[in-house]
Every structure is written in structure tokens, then in C-alpha cells.
Amino acid sequence: MTKHYEVIVVGAGSMGMAAGYYLAEKDVKTLMIDAFDPPHSKGSHSGDTRLIRHACGEGLDYVPLALRAQKLWNALQQQTSERIFLNTGVVTFGPKDSLFVQTAINGGREYSLNVETLAADEINARWPGITLPSDQIGCYEPEAGILFSENCIRTYKRLAIQKGAELKTNDPIMNIDIFDDSAKVSTNSETFTADKLIISSGAWNKKILDDIDLKVQIQPSRQTIAWFDSDDILYKSDGFPGFFADVPTGVYYGFPSIDGTGLKIGRYDNGDAIDPSYYNNEFGAYPKDKKDISEFLTKYMKQANGDINVGKTCMFTNTPDENFIIDTHPHHNHIAIAAGFSGHGYKFSSAVGEALCDLVTDGETKEDLSLFKITRPSLQPENKDKSFTKARGK
Ligand SMILES: Cc1cc2nc3c(=O)[nH]c(=O)nc-3n(C[C@H](O)[C@H](O)[C@H](O)COP(=O)(O)OP(=O)(O)OC[C@H]3O[C@@H](n4cnc5c(N)ncnc54)[C@H](O)[C@@H]3O)c2cc1C
Numbered sequence: 001m002t003k004h005y006e007v008i009v010v011g012a013g014s015m016g017m018a019a020g021y022y023l024a025e026k027d028v029k030t031l032m033i034d035a036f037d038p039p040h041s042k043g044s045h046s047g048d049t050r051l052i053r054h055a056c057g058e059g060l061d062y063v064p065l066a067l068r069a070q071k072l073w074n075a076l077q078q079q080t081s082e083r084i085f086l087n088t089g090v091v092t093f094g095p096k097d098s099l100f101v102q103t104a105i106n107g108g109r110e111y112s113l114n115v116e117t118l119a120a121d122e123i124n125a126r127w128p129g130i131t132l133p134s135d136q137i138g139c140y141e142p143e144a145g146i147l148f149s150e151n152c153i154r155t156y157k158r159l160a161i162q163k164g165a166e167l168k169t170n171d172p173i174m175n176i177d178i179f180d181d182s183a184k185v186s187t188n189s190e191t192f193t194a195d196k197l198i199i200s201s202g203a204w205n206k207k208i209l210d211d212i213d214l215k216v217q218i219q220p221s222r223q224t225i226a227w228f229d230s231d232d233i234l235y236k237s238d239g240f241p242g243f244f245a246d247v248p249t250g251v252y253y254g255f256p257s258i259d260g261t262g263l264k265i266g267r268y269d270n271g272d273a274i275d276p277s278y279y280n281n282e283f284g285a286y287p288k289d290k291k292d293i294s295e296f297l298t299k300y301m302k303q304a305n306g307d308i309n310v311g312k313t314c315m316f317t318n319t320p321d322e323n324f325i326i327d328t329h330p331h332h333n334h335i336a337i338a339a340g341f342s343g344h345g346y347k348f349s350s351a352v353g354e355a356l357c358d359l360v361t362d363g364e365t366k367e368d369l370s371l372f373k374i375t376r377p378s379l380q381p382e383n384k385d386k387s388f389t390k391a392r393g394k
Helices: 014-025 060-077 099-110 120-126 149-162 202-211 288-300 346-361
Strands: 003-010 030-033 049-052 090-095 116-119 136-141 145-148 166-168 173-178 183-187 191-199 219-228 242-247 250-255 263-267 308-318 325-328 335-339
Touching: 003 014, 003 183, 014 030, 014 149, 014 335, 014 346, 030 191, 049 060, 049 250, 049 346, 060 099, 060 149, 060 346, 090 099, 090 120, 099 136, 099 242, 116 120, 120 136, 145 149, 149 166, 149 346, 173 191, 173 202, 191 202, 191 346, 202 219, 202 308, 202 335, 219 288, 242 288, 250 288, 263 288, 288 308, 325 346, 335 346
Parallel strands: 003 030, 003 191, 030 166, 090 242, 191 335
Antiparallel strands: 049 145, 090 136, 116 136, 173 183, 183 191, 219 263, 219 308, 242 250, 250 263, 325 335
16 A cells, blocks of 8 residues: 655655654655765765854855754754764955855844954964965854765664655655645655655756756756865864855865864865766866866865865755755645755755655744745746856855
8 A cells, every 4th residue: 555644755864864853853744765875975965064154255244044043053063962063164255345245244234143354364364374465355154164965864864764754765656646636756666645745856857857847047067076185284174164265266275184184175166067877977087077176176285185084976956046946846835855966965955855845744944034035036947047046155
């Protein structure tokens, strides 16, 4: 007999696993299904760490969601001995007219956050591992830091299962049928039904949404990250912060050396459009994998430009305006969708999981999600934006 659930979560990665946890906490009969066994290296959450900042350069509308997310990360940390959050602080820098840097500074002011505005020479003096030209400025958020993304997912998974959620792994969903007040989900091996669905399949959302006839513009891209052999005296996590750089050559983000792993850096704005099921996921497959990030280090963080200890690839899923999609289906409000996190979604995933849970259980959320509507014009295929150019940072 087909097993029935109150909620099925389609894709239990960053957003889906968090949603599963909050649903289980509310005693909702939940099944999470994933094509792999999260955390894993095939989606968008791998590579150990993610930055979390609160004075979001992406836009002031993101600040309340970031603050809610931080509260939930802190609460998660109380429930596990695994490392969830490391308070390293995050420094953001770029030319004086960088919209991202200015927005972060304004976000700090508007929301009375602890954000220091710093001139280039102040940044150079405080962190001798950074060399900024005098025409750049920055800001520093001492309360921001680093999330251990894979540990977070592992912890949500363990707690969700402990609280009664079920998780089916290594079984991709092949078909979804939506009815007026329920849905049927078929994997390679089984079929399940549910009153409500949460669709949170990361880079595969485009295909899943297409298959249920919901056409929106989202585009996965191939991204790279690498850990460089670096001078631990300058770049160790007990003295060096996470960083975000919106500089003339591109947009970059990085992490201090944690436990001797070396400084980790990625480029945010130069990923190639891909099909998530068929792309070259080997770091170093293209010359730009190393070139892009090494050039930045040569200019701004010389003593971190050693050999590459490890290089990896990962995927973003971009929307044309780089804002997320967190909404119910336009014609079926028992289907919630979390998609298009555009390379800056991880930090919010605790709060997004909570919001998805509230959407399918209460029909409303504590957080204002109006920026993330699936019906906004920029997402509609008739307004096709060819570029999907990354204009700003994480
Ligand atoms: C290199 C890199 C660095 C980043 N740095 C930051 C950062 O510093 N700060 C930040 O906030 N964000 C960052 N991000 C972005 C952030 O990691 C993503 O926005 C976030 O992980 C997206 O979560 P998701 O749930 O949409 O995708 P995922 O975590 O990939 O989850 C989707 C899940 O759906 C499953 N799935 C797919 N198809 C199916 C199917 N047919 N059936 C069943 N399951 C399916 C997948 O297996 C996967 O587990 C970064 C991303 C990358 C790649």
C-alpha cells in the first residue's frame, strides 16, 4: 500500500533537511527524500564551510532573515558537540563605490549591528595578511563567522530522525503528480503520497519545476573553491577573519585556515552555466579554476598563495536578480518551493527551513518573504535575461 505523509520534502540538502527538522519538531509526519545521502559532494552544500554575515551586502531586506538564521544556528549548536558556528568575524572590502560594501555598511547602521567601517590602511594594519590599495574601504562584522555546512546538515538529519521524521536516501524522485489537495511522489523504487510538498532540490529544481509545468528562470553554474598552503601565523582562524571582496577584477570570498587546512577561497562571479547532472566536477579541469583565485591572492593576500592543498567544485543555482525563491506554487498552495539560492543561501538555511515548515503547516511565516515570490517578473521565461551575470557578492 502507498505510504501517506503529511509532508514530503523533495531534496533533503541545505534547505530541505532544515525544513525536515522543524517539521519533525512540530510533530508533523514527514518523509524527506534525497537522490544522494546528505551531506554529500554532489550538490551545493559541500566544501566544509560557509560564511554567515548579518549586515548583508545583498540588500537590507536580507538582514532580518540573517539574524533569525543566526539565532537558529546558535540553538542548533546547543544540541550537538559537532562544530556548527565559529565566530571569526568577517571583513568585507572593495572600492569606495562598491554597492555591496556600501549596502553592508548601511545594513549595520539601519539595524544597529556591530559593524565597523574601516579604511584600507586600518584593514592592512589589523590583518597584516591583507594588502589593500588606499582607494579601497571595508567593514568588519565581529559577530559574523563561519558555518560548518556539512556538520549542520548532519546534525539536522540526526535530530529530525530522532524526532520521528523519515529519510529515504540514494533514491532520486522521478515523477511528481499534483492533485487539488495532495501530491504523489515516485522515486526509482517506490511511490508515496502526501498532503503537502516542499520542493527543495537545489541545482535540480529547474528540472523538477519544469516537470510540474512551472517554468521559471533558474540556472545552475559550476563553481570552484580551493584551500591554499598559507602562512598560519597570518591566516589562522584565531586571528584572521572570513572575507568577502568585491574588487575590480571580480567578486571573491574566503575563510581563514582552520586547523591547518590553509586559507580557503572561491570566486563568486565567474561560474559557467551547466546541467547539474552532466558537468565536469573535477577541480583543475579548466585553467581558470586556479588562475581566477590565485591572481586575487597575489594581489591582496600574498602569503596565502602557496600550493593548492585541495581543490573542489560545487554548484550555485542562480536567478536573474540573485534573489531567492521561497514561496508556494502559484496555483497550488499545498506545494512550497525553495529554489534559486544564487550562491548566497547557506547562511539562511536554518531560517528558510523554519519558514518552509511554517508555510506548509500554518500557511504563513514569521519572516517577510515578499522579496522571494515565484511570480516576480524577472523569473518569468518571457522576460528571459540572457546574462545571469553575477553583479554582487555572497
Ligand atoms: C562553492 C560554494 C560556496 C558557497 N559559499 C556560501 C557562503 O559562504 N555563504 C552562503 O550563505 N552560501 C554559500 N553558498 C551557497 C549555498 O551553499 C547554497 O545556496 C545552498 O547550499 C543551496 O541549498 P539547496 O538546499 O538549494 O541545495 P542542496 O544543499 O544542494 O540540496 C538539494 C538537495 O536536493 C537533492 N536532489 C536533487 N534532485 C533530486 C531528486 N530528483 N530527488 C531527490 N533529491 C534530489 C540533492 O541531492 C541535494 O541533496 C555557496 C555555494 C557553493 C557551491
